[in-house]
Amino acid sequence: MLSGLRKEPYSTILCYPRLSEDELERRINELSSLGISAVEFQGPRTVFGVRMLGKGCVGLVASAQGNGGRVAVKILRTDADRSGFEHEASMLRLANSVNVGPRALDFSNKFLVMEYLEGKSLPQWVEELAGRGRKSRLKTVLAKILESCYILDQIGLDHGELSRAPKHVIVNGQDEPEIVDFETASVNRRPSNVTSITQYLLIGSSLSARVRRILGPIRKRTLVEALRQYKKNRKFENLQRILKAIS
Secondary structure, three states: OHHHHHOOOHHHHHOOOOOOHHHHHHHHHHHHHOOOOEEEOOOOEEEOOEEEOEEOOOEEEEEEEEOOEEEEEEEEOOOOOOOOOHHHHHHHHHHHOOOOOOOEEEEOOOEEEEEOOOOEEHHHHHHOOOOOOHHHHHHHHHHHHHHHHHHHHHOOOEOOOOOOOOOOEEEOOOOOEEEOOOOOOEOOOOOOHHHHHHHHHHHOOHHHHHHHHHHOOOOHHHHHHHHHHHHHOOOHHHHHHHHHHOO
């Protein structure tokens, strides 16, 4: 029930990080108008002792019950550098148009309602990979991520945070990855999704070291040259060169 959100610590979560009684009532009413009947506090992150799906510079993410079942709700922080979710909803819907990202379901000034995704963050998924088939599974997931990034590049949508993506890719139990969190996405800058995610996955992060241990030796010179060619011309043949460098 939404009435429980008037109690601490849930009231402060709903108005994180500065609670205002007037703002709290406005937000509860907004949730109700979006068809949210209850907010569920569970997930890998902890805010004021409360479990959440995620926490960022713009908002907190919680699971909730909507008209069609479980959804994810992004809650605008009271100290966010924007007044609402119109831009993020627009960027997410553009990604959805090419079957990338969780489905955007609804939004208001203070909330963005999205499809709820079951899964693990990419670093956790990679860390828990085990068994004889782990190399093949990892290659398949990496290829799917790169293909999604290629599709975003093709429509001119730059995610903006894939060079440091521990929270921006979720992998479900069927090894299907999904790119999430389009709050800094833009169509007004040159897209660099493929090059950014490749840098993160294979070259310059703590995760890349784990990935390389599983995959074995990577032809780094070939990979760097493939990335250089892709930057010049974002065509599918150059994406294939990147994939071949890690196969």
